[in-house]
Amino acid sequence: MIKQKLLNHLSSALQQAAPQLNNLAVDDTMTAAFRLERPRNPEHGDYAVNVSFLARHTKMAPPKIAEVLQGVLSDDRMIVTVVGGYLNFQLSTAFLAEALVGIIHSPAPGCNDGLSEERVLLEYVSANPTGPLHIGHGRWAALGDAIIRLMRHCGAEVTAEFYINDAGVQMGNITTSVYWRCVELLKADGLLSGPVELPETLPYPGEYVLDVAKAYLADAQRQAHLLSASPSEPSAEARQAIQDFSREFLLSDQRALLDRMRVPFESWISEKEYLYDRGVIPETLDALTRKGFTYEAEDALWFKSTEFGDEKDRVLRKSDGSFTYLMPDIAYHHDKFSRKDDQGQARYNRILNIWGADHHGYIPRMRGAIQALGHSPDQFEVLLGQLVNLIVDGERTRMGKRRKMLTLQDVVDEVGVDATRFWMVSKSADTSLDFDVDLAASATSENPVFYVQYAHARCCSILRNAVESPVNVDSGEVAQPFVTAEALQVFEQNLNIQTLAPLFDSLPDPKEQQVLKALLLMLDGFEDVVRDAARFRSPHFVTQYAQDVSAQFHSFYGVCRILTPEPSLTQARLMLIRAIQKTLAQALDLLGVSAPERM
RNA sequence: GCCUCAGUAGCUCAGUUGGAUAGAGCAACCGCCUUCUAAGCGGUAGGUCACAGGUUCGAAUCCUGUCUGGGGUGCCA
Known part of the structure; x- marks a missing residue:
């Protein structure tokens, strides 16, 4: 790289010129402070550097410093000129030719070892298996996968993980919704008669729930089982069957779309199996309690997150005995930090998450829990993505999954994988993104x-x-x-x-x-x-x-x-x-x- | 109220350790297909970098305050 060569030149020039710069004591911070840039004005050379920052160290005027450095910067492949406090470098073609040869002979341009010390676990997307992925998930998917590819290109070792949120209240909600859609379908087919009243609203009113219900009823045995029971209230067995079915159905939909978007995950972690069924949660809770970071109040169990800078303490186990979302998530992060490689060393030294901006308040309590469990909070990093606005017919609609609206699938169908991915990552993650579907779809030349x-x-x-x-x-x-x-x-x-x-x-x-x-x-x-x-x-x-x-x-x-x-x-x-x-x-x-x- | 992200050209946005005359795409206007792909190129026009102070040789960038908009502030996830 030309830039690196010039910086090396500058460093040694500074060493060499120190006696002429009021016996400057050169240290690394000075040589690291050179900001080499490409000037807009071609008269200022191909590269330029401002040496004014040395004025306070040398007590000399910037133009004088530049002049001294110019005197010791000798390389017949470039011309160095001084304008004010700037050194301007005019590069000969030899420099440029060398750069070109380097690219031609490079197996992978841009490859470097800038992050070779990093062993990263990146968890992202991590949707509930309660519906189709929405447009925001598309942003995290495109963002996360691009970051993974970039980090690997810089020598990092990265694992992509998808956390399946298949436990908790939302799973119950989707089950209820699918159940009543089944009842609705059975009634419409005349298979169910009697005074069955459907609820006014369902927790998940989306039309896709009807598709899940249809798929569920496509199996004659399952249909018969539903018909055999009282329709006003599903049996526990039926609920479980519907829940398991819905989870698989919706999850495989999500996976198919991610595959299509070329967003692979090495690891799929089920909240229910991985955390609940294996007892990781009680273990983690014990650890927190042993360290004295929990207490009981108002029939609930609390985490003293205020000891770690959170604005209030947080509930881990609700008064009804079930866990909040936080508790299994703490257990999950405890597990992430605790994973070991073959040598028994910590598998990862960076735990990276991509979350929607609506989760930002969640960071202090999670960081607190990580610290409480004895892990390094510095290794925990959350990349917050601002939300996505969909623009349809020139009208802005907020993303959300509870209402009927365009899903990620719809958008990908409309504009294609390439345009979707490029568009999603072309804006900084901390600015909210307007995704104009009509524009992206029609705009071949504008895209x-x-x-x-x-x-x-x-x-x-x-x-x-x-x-x-x-x-x-x-x-x-x-x-x-x-x-x-x-x-x-x-x-x-x-x-x-x-x-x-x-x-x-x-x-x-x-x-x-x-x-x-x-x-x-x-x-x-x-x-x-x-x-x-x-x-x-x-x-x-x-x-x-x-x-x-x-x-x-x-x-x-x-x-x-x-x-x-x-x-x-x-x-x-x-x-x-x-x-x-x-x-x-x-x-x-x-x-x-x-x-x-x-x- | 508090936390957080943003406010830069008509629109959407770049501008990451403070540096020379603040950039791009789209929209507008004027040109360019006999020639390796016109999904392209050249040019014109468009700005109190939200506002007010401060820090210093120097601020879109750092600090303080104000205004506007998004998100958060659940024993939801």
């Missing part, structure tokens, strides 16, 4: 994902045309290809700075040179983008970057013809196209978006 995919497809097309024999449309004559595939392969393998010379020498127009340089510097900076995106859990850095590269490429395409009669020139330019194509394909892959070879 940035197509812009990037088109740039990629265009690169592929050029690379194809380069080695294919063109056929004259009028005469039907078959001409020689611009280069043979074999020759291009050899050229690519032996690529070096000298062979790339034609790429730079052939563009005498400074404006064209500028576009080429901007493109190369952008490609060279991919690694930084990937690292920052992973570190800040911000895939939107990558969508932004992919759009920038695409724009720069389209612009280059306009000013410079790639395929020419001259082989060495053509081959050199094809290397640039190859580098763009590789980088865009990698960027799209990190977002879980496909990179089509033709459009």
